[in-house]
Amino acid sequence: NAGVTQTPKFRVLKTGQSMTLLCAQDMNHEYMYWYRQDPGMGLRLIHYSVGEGTTAKGEVPDGYNVSRLKKQNFLLGLESAAPSQTSVYFCASSYPFSLAGADTQYFGPGTRLTVL
């Protein structure tokens, strides 16, 4: 069981370039999430998905697009990268519920993105 994996681990982009971050999970989870983490800002939700073929906006969706064509994969796209998108990006997945009551998220190791 690999859990949640993220590709790539590191990336440097120039302003205006595009890229796609891939998240994969092998736990058959329904929910998947993309976060960004910046110093002093905690975790901020970009987009999420509650099932294959569905996506929804989070707290900071501007400048990002997502797709969930397969249940196990959640892609995050940057169409035209900006320096403000320099951050560490985390993907997470979860079941809708847990024995405790609400879903608990399993996080990937993160992707460190720098936009010059």
Added chain:
Amino acid sequence: LAKTTQPISMDSYEGQEVNITCSHNNIATNDYITWYQQFPSQGPRFIIQGYKTKVTNEVASLFIPADRKSSTLSLPRVSLSDTAVYYCLVVTSYAGNNRKLIWGLGTSLAVNP
């Protein structure tokens, strides 16, 4: 606007009990309180979750008063390996879109020898 507030940092010594309190004044009926731990260069990891009163597992306890406007994560007898950032999260329990996830900014815990 719903907010989750926790101290920015805390210091402790090995063997002590550490209590980190999170304030969530606007918590709703369907919301649960969850705590995560994050080490440098890693993703957060689930510690404990609760709805009311007290929950205990093998690593921590979670105390939630009757009004549920705050919660306290208790780490018994901390060690150096407990040095990490701890996040409080208020999350809705129902399935579907319009999910609510209110993350605190994290408490950086430093455990000293």
